[in-house]
Amino acid sequence: MSAPQKKTAGRSLLVTSAAALSSLALTAPVALAAPSPSPSASPSASPSATPPANMSTVGGSRLGQAGTQVNLASGVPVLPKDITARSWIVTDAESGDVLAAHNAHWRLPPASTMKMLFADTVLPKFAKTEKHKVVPSDLAGMGAGSSLVGIKEGETYTVHDLWLGVFLRSGNDAVHVLSAMNKGVAKTVTEMNEHAEELQALDTHVVSPDGYDAPGQVSSAYDLTLFARSGLQKKDFREYCSTVTAKFPGETKKDKKGKTVRKPFEIQNTNRLLSGDYDMSQYQGIAGVKNGNTTNAGATFTGVAERNGRVLLVTVLHPSKEEHNEVYKETAKLFDWGFKAAGKVQPVGELVPPKGAAQSSAQPGDAGEAGGSGDSAGSGTSAEHVASATADGGSRGMGTAIAITGGLLVLLAGAAFLVNRRWPLPDLVRRRSSRP
DSSP states (O other): OOOOOOOOOOOEEEEEETTEEEEEEOOOOOOOOOOOOOTTOOTTSOOOSSOOSOOOOTTOGGGGSSSEEOBOOTTOOOOOTTOOEEEEEEEETTTOEEEEEESTTOOBOOGGGGHHHHHHHHGGGSOTTOEEEOOGGGGTTOOTTOOOOOOOTTOEEEHHHHHHHHHHHOOHHHHHHHHHHTTOHHHHHHHHHHHHHHTTOTTOBOSSTTOOOOTTOBBOHHHHHHHHHHHTTSHHHHHHHHOOEEEEOOOOEEOTTSOEEOOOEEEEOOOHHHHOBTTBOOOTTEEEEEEEEETTTEEEEEEEEEETTEEEEEEEEEESOOOTTHHHHHHHHHHHHHHHHTTTSBOSEEOOOOGGGGTOOOOTTOTTTTTOOOOOTTOSOHHHHSOOSOOOOOTTOOOEEEEEOOSBSSOOOSSOEEEETOOOOBTOEEEEEOOO
16 A cells, blocks of 8 residues: 555745746655556557456545546536546646646656656757768657657758658657667657656556557556656747647659758647637647647547636547547647636645755756756847747637747745745747737
8 A cells, every 4th residue: 555645735936036046845745656557558459448347546635537537616607517538637737737637647648748747758958950961760669550750861951850741740750760769669668657657657667658558558547647747847848848839851852853852841839729720729828748649549638728827728539529630629628728717716736846846956047057058148049930920810710929928927926925836837929929
């Protein structure tokens, strides 16, 4: 039996001015994990239609209970009735409060949402300007039917190119090339599992770094939200997950005149809340994060959105309703509920901080990096790839702008400001509608 969960100790953020942090003290609760997944489970077999009786209670005992968990009271809007996902969670990205959840710790196949953990683990290791020439072994071992960005053997790509391929096109080929740069898939998987444990994402077991269906590969709505929250601490992660369209290097060929050329082609983000689609508009306030879809996992998605200074994270796993873009439609409904309920509903749990947060101490001026690679500032690349602020009457009404805001999301002023039980997300990418 796991030890009873301890109450989270008081955590405080002491701020001496609007631009400086003097200390950050966080104490993590004891984690209570569910049993390990069976490595013999078939990747092609559908997961159980009902959640297990015993699930993890990381973040609070109610999160380990099956079914919907919410504290409805006077003034709290009712949850949307047509949510068909097997598991979902709505959280405040800054405070970590879980506003509502449904089977939050149910271990399910994650599909490409697992790429959030991959990025959070590997992204800080390589400068975005570093180049790599692809060899055949880099692309070995990809699953049949993998989503691809179109990487070619013998061609050279920058790390920046590869991450665009990961986030926009969910390219398993880009994941495998970056894993090869990281000394192999096996090493990368080990590091991802270690990072998941550090984040207290104890429902997660990584087998393939790209999220492709594999025996025993599982995560949960709770854990995927932890990955997104951790990744959003990094500037480059925020830039890539909010990019709508970008140019990707094509294959080197000879033109009609015999001249060697390498023409880029455009790629678009497959996150339909970000890019829009024929049957849905871009979601107001959306700023990422990652989608996925496999036979075993169904459709999966974790998103972050901001409205009126409130930043929410929503994760939705495997809707049973099989309509086009259903995972995004259900996510949008939960976002709508969350923005209406925030500040009114009492939380049913919390997102725990990483194990090492209790030992870390933020230094003045470091809040915007929080472990990120830090090389995106001033690089001039985001302006090329992130959606512009011009409302040009595009075919899908993408009259929106992305602004990378400086400083903490909380307005810090005065001689001292105490924030209890908070782990704020600094310098978050925000997306707002530019139309009146």
